[in-house]
Amino acid sequence: MNTIAWVGRKVGGALVVLWLVASAIFIAIRLIPGDPAEAIMGGPGSQASAQALAAARAEYALDQPIITQYFLYLGKLLTFDFGTSYSLKQPVTQxxxxxxxxxxxxxxxxxxxxxxxxxxxxxxxxxxxxxxxxxxxxxxxxxxxxxxxxxxxxxxxxxxxxxxxxxxxxxxxxxxxxxxxxxxxxxxxxxxxxxxxxxxxxxxxxxxxxxxxxxxxxxxxxxxxxxxxxxxxxxxxxxxxxxxxxxxxxxxxxxxxxxxxxxxxxxxxxxxxxxxxxxxxxxxxxxxxxxxxxxxxxxxxxxxxxxxxx
The missing domain is CATH 1.10.3720.10 (MetI-like)
Structure with a gap:
């Protein structure tokens, strides 16, 4: 019974730590200067049009309220969906x-x-x-x-x-x-x-x-x-x-x-x-x-x- 309780505490603590780390990453990313849509399109040097930037924001829900973005972000992480790499254009898990x-x-x-x-x-x-x-x-x-x-x-x-x-x-x-x-x-x-x-x-x-x-x-x-x-x-x-x-x-x-x-x-x-x-x-x-x-x-x-x- 002690072992089961110990494992339960470890699993519960792990979930809390991962949630805190994920939240800290989300906040830190939002504090980075610049437009995330530009990074998606390849950086400021890509010279993406305003229409392309708007489409990127809509695709990645960057045009939604910050709290909505946060819960969408957590929802994807719960399904182990880390998204697609901006630079490599491949799934992050791959x-x-x-x-x-x-x-x-x-x-x-x-x-x-x-x-x-x-x-x-x-x-x-x-x-x-x-x-x-x-x-x-x-x-x-x-x-x-x-x-x-x-x-x-x-x-x-x-x-x-x-x-x-x-x-x-x-x-x-x-x-x-x-x-x-x-x-x-x-x-x-x-x-x-x-x-x-x-x-x-x-x-x-x-x-x-x-x-x-x-x-x-x-x-x-x-x-x-x-x-x-x-x-x-x-x-x-x-x-x-x-x-x-x-x-x-x-x-x-x-x-x-x-x-x-x-x-x-x-x-x-x-x-x-x-x-x-x-x-x-x-x-x-x-x-x-x-x-x-x-x-x-x-x-x-x-x-x-x-x-x-x-």
Whole structure:
């Protein structure tokens, strides 16, 4: 029963969040200077006639009162009708379906690599001395703070221009994915390592850890059986946020490495004032955030169902 109530709360909360995001998008779009009908016709440079602009307003209900436009907008979203892209002249769902797998695969691989790096660095920090701990802390801070565009440029200069090991742009092969994945994963790995290292230090020096050591349990066994679980919980609770940050970072990374995906499509849509495309991608990003947050919370409940600090 508790599980059913938890799922019900999550579904209800997701619907409220999506409604708020959709409403915020609607308001933000209406605050953008300029005539939306001109964007539909191809922008101010299209030199559309007054009759063509009037026809576009009538077709998209832009000549209706704002409250009517709002409810028509929500009605279409309820039927998963995001409209047609102004610039591509294709249904938004079709365009998103074509580029979505690329972005999801890139983000999932970056999340996996970030977690693996964080686990490895946390385990090494447990055995490091004072100097090693200081160097590790410094590298974690630098990795967490470095912006994606700068890191991507550095990786291209090092591994593509200088060493020639990897392509500078995504060429559709596994080698072409390495630099985009590392560009997304390294900052996140630095942040996750900071969380996990602090939790690991606290767990390994707690009363239950000292009692386990007194019973003869090795430090390595204690790490895998107890310390790792407690070190992973704080980072796991932020996995939903982390995945959303990867989706937002994909906007920059896909542009740097010329990789087709949601991020690159969003950038092009913003520049072209393609309102349906911006709306569809923004709502999908919010939905992904909600789903991943629910999954990470469910995994956290499985690992620590009673919230037991031991």
């Amino acid at each position: 365009v998103m379906g074509e580029v979505l797998p690329n972005t999801l695969w890139l983000s999932l691989m970056a999340l996996l690599i970030a977690w693996l790096l964080a686990l490895c660095f946390s385990a090494l920090a447990m055995r490091a001395g004072r100097i090693g701990t200081f160097v590790g802390n410094l590298l974690e801070i630098i990795a967490a703070a470095v912006p994606h565009f700068w890191l991507g440029a550095v990786l291209i200069m090092l591994f593509s221009s200088a060493l020639g090991w990897l392509p500078a742009v995504d060429n559709g092969t596994g080698r072409g994915l390495v630099l985009p994945i590392l560009t997304l994963a390294l900052p996140l790995a630095g942040f996750l390592t900071q969380l996990m290292r602090d939790s690991l230090t606290e767990a390994m020096s707690s009363q239950f850890a000292l009692a386990a050591r007194a019973r003869g349990e090795s430090r390595l066994k204690l790490f895998w059986r107890h310390g790792l679980r407690h070190a992973a919980l704080p980072a796991l609770s932020l996995t939903g946020w982390a995945f959303s940050s990867l989706l937002s970072g994909a906007v920059v990374v896909e542009a740097i490495f010329a990789r087709p995906g949601l991020g690159r499509s969003l950038l092009s849509a913003v520049l072209a004032r393609d309102i349906p495309m911006v709306t569809g991608i923004a709502l999908f990003s919010a939905l992904v955030y909600i789903v991943v947050m629910a999954i990470s919370e469910g995994i956290e409940r499985m690992i620590n169902p009673a919230g037991d600090p031991r």
